[in-house]
Amino acid sequence: MLGWALTFLVIALIAALLxxxxxxxxxxxxxxxxxxxxxxxxxxxxxxxxMRGRPPR
Structure with missing residues (x-):
């Protein structure tokens, strides 16, 4: 998900420059x-x- 966000950010920056x-x-x-x-x-x-924490042994 973060990779897609960075990809669209790069596309936006390149498009803005052009x-x-x-x-x-x-x-x-x-x-x-x-x-x-x-x-x-x-x-x-x-x-x-x-919240799950470690299960008891």
Whole structure:
């Protein structure tokens, strides 16, 4: 997920440098959404892992 966000960020930067504002804006928006989803999933996974803890022996 983070890889896709970085890919869209690079696409947005290249498109912006070449003057394609619409493509740059859309790619930056997609990258932002993917990054937020990645952060949310990462935090949820960390909370679940912390709540499970180590099983008793």
């Amino acid at each position: 003057g394609f504002g619409g493509i740059a804006s859309a790619s930056a928006g997609i990258a932002q959404i993917l990054f937020v989803v990645f952060i949310i999933l990462f935090v949820v996974a960390m909370v679940v892992r912390a």
